[in-house]
Amino acid sequence: MILAAKDINTFYGASHILQDVSFEVEKGEVVALLGRNGVGKTTTLRSVMGLTPPRTGSIMFKEKELTGKPAYAISWLGIAYMPDDLRIFPDLTCEENLEIARRLSRNAGYWSRERVEDLFPVLHARKKQKGANLSGGEKKMLSLGRALMANPELILLDEPSEGLAPLIVKNLAEVIKKIREQNMTLLLADQNLKFCRKVSDRGYILEKGRIAHSGTMADIWKDEDVIKKYLVL
Amino acid sequence: MGLGPSQAQRAPDMLESIVHVCLAGLSIGMFIWLVASGLTLIFGVLKVLNFAHGTFYMLGAYLCYWILARMGDNFWLGLILGPLAVCAVGFLIERFFLRHVYHLALPYQLLLTFAFVLIFDDAVKIIWGAGSLGSPTVPGLSGSFPILGRNFPSYSLFIIAVGPLVALAMWAFLERTWWGRIIRASSSDREMAAAIGVRVPALYTSVFVLGTWLGALGGGLAVPYVGLLTPGMGEVIIIDAFVVAVIGGLGSLKGAFFGALIIGLLSSFGTRFIPTFDMFLTFILMAGVLLWRPQGFFGEAK
Numbered sequence: 036m037i038l039a040a041k042d043i044n045t046f047y048g049a050s051h052i053l054q055d056v057s058f059e060v061e062k063g064e065v066v067a068l069l070g071r072n073g074v075g076k077t078t079t080l081r082s083v084m085g086l087t088p089p090r091t092g093s094i095m096f097k098e099k100e101l102t103g104k105p106a107y108a109i110s111w112l113g114i115a116y117m118p119d120d121l122r123i124f125p126d127l128t129c130e131e132n133l134e135i136a137r138r139l140s141r142n143a144g145y146w147s148r149e150r151v152e153d154l155f156p157v158l159h160a161r162k163k164q165k166g167a168n169l170s171g172g173e174k175k176m177l178s179l180g181r182a183l184m185a186n187p188e189l190i191l192l193d194e195p196s197e198g199l200a201p202l203i204v205k206n207l208a209e210v211i212k213k214i215r216e217q218n219m220t221l222l223l224a225d226q227n228l229k230f231c232r233k234v235s236d237r238g239y240i241l242e243k244g245r246i247a248h249s250g251t252m253a254d255i256w257k258d259e260d261v262i263k264k265y266l267v268l
Numbered sequence: 269m270g271l272g273p274s275q276a277q278r279a280p281d282m283l284e285s286i287v288h289v290c291l292a293g294l295s296i297g298m299f300i301w302l303v304a305s306g307l308t309l310i311f312g313v314l315k316v317l318n319f320a321h322g323t324f325y326m327l328g329a330y331l332c333y334w335i336l337a338r339m340g341d342n343f344w345l346g347l348i349l350g351p352l353a354v355c356a357v358g359f360l361i362e363r364f365f366l367r368h369v370y371h372l373a374l375p376y377q378l379l380l381t382f383a384f385v386l387i388f389d390d391a392v393k394i395i396w397g398a399g400s401l402g403s404p405t406v407p408g409l410s411g412s413f414p415i416l417g418r419n420f421p422s423y424s425l426f427i428i429a430v431g432p433l434v435a436l437a438m439w440a441f442l443e444r445t446w447w448g449r450i451i452r453a454s455s456s457d458r459e460m461a462a463a464i465g466v467r468v469p470a471l472y473t474s475v476f477v478l479g480t481w482l483g484a485l486g487g488g489l490a491v492p493y494v495g496l497l498t499p500g501m502g503e504v505i506i507i508d509a510f511v512v513a514v515i516g517g518l519g520s521l522k523g524a525f526f527g528a529l530i531i532g533l534l535s536s537f538g539t540r541f542i543p544t545f546d547m548f549l550t551f552i553l554m555a556g557v558l559l560w561r562p563q564g565f566f567g568e569a570k
Contacts, residue, residue, distance in 0.1 A: 084463055106462035115464070122460040124453040131449055138446055139465035185464065 036095075037062040037220050038083070038189060043092030043102075045075075045082045052078045053089065054244045060189070060222055065215060067231040067252065068224040069266060070241035076224035077119060079241070080191045083222070084116045085109040096189065111141040115182035119193035119224075121174045123181075125167035129158055132166050132177055136184040144186030145217045151180040154210060171198065183214065190214070192223040196230040208233045228266055232256050240265045284416045289540045290533065291415070295424040297532020298431030299493070302486030304509040304516075304524040305438065306479035312519035313455040313475045316366060317374060319381035322506025323388045324480045327354045328487025329497050330392055333401055336491075343406045343492065351484035358480025362473050370472075385502065392499045400496035409492075423492055430489065434482070435525050442521075451475060455519075508535075511554045517567020526565065 038060040045053040053075050060066045068076045081087040083094055085106040094101040101109055110116075115136075124132055133148050152159035155176040161169060169177060175195075182190050195211075196204045204227065211221065211234045225231050231238060232252045240248040240261065248261050255261060307321045328351045335353075336346030361384060369376050409426050412419035442448035454461035454471055462468050486505070491497065512531050516523020531550055538546040557564060 086459055086463065105467075106459070107465050107467045110463055110465040118460070118463075122457055124456055124460070126452045126456055127449055135446070135449055135453060136464045139450070141465070181464065 036060070037097060038222065039095045040079075040083070041093045041095075043079075043082055043089035043094060045078050045087055045089045047078070047087065052244050053082060055092070056241075056244070056246055057092075058239050058246060058249070060220060062188075062220055063215075063218060064237065065211070065221040065223070065235040067235040067238040068222070068241060069226070069228065069231060069238050069255070070247075071226065071266070074241040075244040076241055077193055078244075080116065080193050080222070080224055083109075083191060084114065086116075110139070110185065110187075113142050113185075113188040114191065115185045115187035115189075116191045117178045117182045117193060117195065119197065121178040123166035123169065123174045123177055125165065127166055128162065129164050129166065129169060129173075129177055130162040132181055133158070133184050136181045137186075140185035140187075142186045142188075146183040146186050148184065151183055154183075154213065155180055172203065175199070179210075187219075189220045189222065192221060192225075194225055195223055196225050196227040204230055226266075228256070228262065284418055285540070287416055288418060288420060289536050291420055291424065291428065293533035293536030294431075294529065295427045295493075295532070296535055297529045298427050299486055299490055300505065300508045300512055300531055301431050301525055301528035302434060302489065303483050303505050304512040304528050305434065305521060306482030306486075307506075307509050308513055308516075308519060308521050308524040309438075309482070310476055310479040311513065312521070313451055314366075314370070314472050316370065316377050317381070318366075318476075318479070319378050319506065320361070320384040320388070321381075321479070321483050321509065322502030322504075323385050324354050324358060324483035324502075325487035325490070325505050326392065326497075326499065326502035327357060327388060328484025329491050329494075329501060330396060330401075330487075331484075332488035332491050333403065333497060334396070336404060341404055343404060346491070347485075347488040350488045351481050354484035354487075355477050355481050358477050358484075359473065362476040366476070367469065367472070389499045389502070396497075396499075398499060400498045403491050403493075403495055403497065406492045427489060427493065431525075431528075434485075435521070438521060508550070511550055513564075514554055515557045515564055517564030520564065520566040523564050523566030 036059055041057050042055045043053055044051065044055060056075070056079060068079055070076055078087060082089045083101065085101060085104055089102055092102065096112060096114065099112060124135070127135065130148070133151060157173055158176055158180055161173060166177070179192070179195070195207060199207060208230060215221070223235065235252050238250065238252050238255050239246050240255070242265050247265055303321060303325050306324070307318060310316060310318050331353045332346040332350030335349045336343050339345045365380060369380050406423055409423040412421050413425055442452060450461070450466055451471065454466050454468060458468055494501070508531060512524055512527035515530065516527030534549050534553060535546065538549045
């Protein structure tokens with residue numbers, strides 16, 4: 036078990052967003068958090084990253100307790116994060132956005148700027164551009180590339196397929212398969228069930244801040260009642 | 269402004285006079301720049317308006333003077349060690365006080381930093397007395413240099429050179445070093461910076477100490493220039509620095525640099541040609557900028 040959340044409760048101010056959420060991710064697995072808008076997928080990822088720390092409960096990563104640790108310490112342990120709004124540093128160039136993550140990381144490994152640029156050639160072509168001047172699609176690749184540059188053991192991806200054209204979503208699925216080959220573990224939050232089925236092994240379905248259902252992606256895909264109840268608008 | 273050397277000499281020739289008034293204005297502007305640069309750096313990264321920044325200027329001046337008086341009147345030694353000692357003060361203020369008000373509204377930050385202004389003004393009065401201290405001359409720079417037939421103090425020329433050098437060094441540091449890039453990344457997105465491994469609290473402390481050093485360096489450099497040190501000298505310069513920061517655009521170093529030049533020149537020309545309105549001009553300019561372009565010359569529109 037590389038990541039195990041047990042009964043976490045996370046709040047935004049007074050509103051109780053996550054209620055006794057528990058889930059587990061095995062090393063090398065790709066796990067999807069599913070559910071409609073506003074059910075707590077982003078908050079779950081932010082809780083793991085230490086950006087909105089849970090008030091109670093425990094999150095263990097490689098037998099280490101994450102709750103109570105600041106985000107930078109969690110990042111040093113080997114977790115990287117691609118937020119849904121991508122959060123590219125606007126003043127830094129494309130190249131600097133990648134390099135800064137490698138320099139701040141405490142882990143070394145397969146991913147270098149050359150390899151990330153091989154994966155996303157457009158990042159090489161745009162390397163001297165300021166982050167603010169990149170297109171939405173470029174920012175998405177850069178944000179994912181920046182997460183890889185830290186050579187983490189676990190990557191948290193928030194809405195990776197959101198806003199992408201169907202063909203690009205297909206490419207993204209290929210990219211995630213390539214990333215997996217480097218012994219990477221992924222936890223992703225996405226509303227696109229088809230995409231999740233393609234890339235993930237298991238899924239947890241969130242509903243109103245609680246885990247409503249879980250299972251292998253193959254089982255969830257077949258379960259029309261569950262899909263109707265929790266996933267289709 | 270109360271900074272410049274006397275410009276009361278009769279001007280036999282208009283051009284000479286204007287050149288000299290310009291030079292005097294530039295040197296005044298460079299002092300304001302040194303203080304405003306630290307203020308701007310701290311505001312740009314930490315989003316804290318540090319009212320105590322003038323206090324670092326004052327402490328820089330007093331400690332530089334105190335050290336040089338004990339080190340065989342060696343001004344350069346005082347200029348190096350004095351501001352470093354003030355950095356220790358800045359470190360303690362950030363680490364144990366300011367850090368706890370970052371999440372509070374601006375008025376709380378201003379109140380806390382204003383409290384430090386009062387505390388250190390009184391501390392300086394207790395330690396060095398309320399009267400002003402005399403200032404030493406600087407070996408090698410105490411003379412003057414003939415420009416267009418009139419002498420201009422060498423030390424003022426030195427100050428005019430130091431200002432752009434500091435600006436250039438800061439630009440190179442922020443644009444060309446990884447520490448600088450990390451500072452820029454954190455100032456634009458603190459949370460994402462933390463998520464990629466920036467120890468934001470430690471970075472904030474380091475930026476605050478760097479800003480402190482810039483203000484204290486301005487104070488140390490002012491020792492031979494102002495002619496006398498007074499416990500209130502920090503308040504005089506912090507007002508100018510705030511005006512400069514507002515005109516240039518809060519958080520913009522480029523804005524602070526050009527704002528300081530404008531205010532320095534305006535003050536110098538005001539003192540020379542319309543002394544009655546000297547103080548007035550700066551604030552008229554600030555009011556005008558606030559009405560016409562509230563974000564300042566180089567600030568980003570909201």
